[in-house]
Amino acid sequence: MQAALLTAHGLDGLSVTGADVPTPGIGEVRIRVETVGLNQLDLNVISGRGPGAAAKLPRVLGLDPAGVIDAVGPGVESSRIGEPVVVKPNIPCGRCPRCSAGREADCPTQSVVGVHRDGGAAEYVVVPARSAFARGSIPAALASAAVHSLPIVINAFEAAAVSRHDRVLVTGASGTLGQLAVAYARHLGATVVAASRAPITGAAASAAADGVRTVLVDSPAILADAVALGGAPDVVIDVTGHAPTLAAAITGLGWGGRAAFCSASVDAHLELDSRDFYIKRKRLAGVASADYAQVERAIALVESGAIVPPIGSRIALADIARAYRDFASSPAGKVIVDVR
Incomplete structure (x- = not known):
């Protein structure tokens, strides 16, 4: 072979x-x-x-x-x-x-x-x-595109206890994981802000017509201010692997804000204001894989057409x-x- x-x-x-x-x-x-x-x-x-x-x-x-x-x-x-x-x-x-x-x-x-x-x-x-x-009726290419990425996104949303009442910030929204995170947030009925340093295209851009706010941010230092124009997020789903971006997103979280990150491959040195984190009851979870049940749910979402990787x-x-x-x-x- x-x-x-x-x-x-x-x-x-x-x-x-x-x-x-x-x-x-x-x-x-x-x-x-x-x-x-x-x-x-x-x-x-x-x-x-x-x-x-x-x-x-x-x-x-x-x-x-x-x-x-x-x-x-x-x-x-x-x-x-x-x-x-x-x-x-x-x-x-x-x-x-x-x-x-x-x-x-x-x-x-x-x-x-x-x-x-x-x-x-x-x-x-x-x-x-x-x-x-x-994989049922799912074509092989769609199945390969979904099986690792979408279950991780589902796990991150569950780790952050996302509900349809939340305002969710997705950082790194232009990438594969980011696009899936935007799509899944919309599937749950949450309010979504899609942020990226690169132009936002694909599913995340299409979702802009359906109420998703897109934000181009060329520096982590201005992320919190740029996103907060519509109110502080309740949840951050970070897929950038860029620790300064994650730190800025966590800084911008509101009271009781939750953050989950799905990558740590670019810049792994994370600095947080521990007092702000403590006083505002914030939470942070790292997600690098998925449970069997989350994989099965992801496959069902793709097969039904609810999510298209x-x-x-x-x-x-x-x-x-x-x-x-x-x-x-x-x-x-x-x-x-x-x-x-």
Whole structure:
């Protein structure tokens, strides 16, 4: 089979080459891959930095493959062969107290497809059967665009206890996660302010006609003032990975304000006014994964058409190294690799 294999850190160490077709073990399924998405975490693996440093090379990349199950290992019902599925990248241990409570996102020993084990930027991938979710009638590309991003957004909104009565500020609204956060806030009926340093396009821009206020902010220092023109937000959902932006957004929160952030890859040094945080009863949560139930809800939202994940571009597997090189300048939305 063909696979995007990283043998040394840096894009020069990535090539699409021949590899053995994997065999599913106990409790596993093998998926004939149709699509997979490009993610920031892939770039961390390529550079060997941050959470990507956990990957042992050689490693096949690809967090979120979608395809069809073509083989099953011992302990898995053969009826699953032929089932269209998409893979949840974060694999919980299934044994700890958090997993037992249905909080798989908070499992402290979870592993990640494409980081701790070979991923889905290949013609075939093997994953635990529980991590392969039925995608019903959802096309593979939409499933890959949704399965990692939308469940994280749902988790962030639940961590911040968002309701339809809240005024929600989404920072980083021009990106894939940001567009999904805006769409999900609107789905809940909340009032939305979409803020970004880059021009806001795609779903977030379309939502402006439906009552979403968009704000272009070129400096974190002016974020709180720019957003507060319509009243202090109750909730901040930050997907920028830029700590000064998160800090400015938290500063602008009103009484009892809640913040959740879904990325910390750009600037991780967060400074907060502890007195303001304490006196105004603010709360902050970090969200890096999702529970099984949140993945199932995300898939149902996409299948119903309530949320449409933004796809920015599609490329062939053979062009994956170039796509990673151009990742920062890619069109807004998910970059999808067509494996087949």
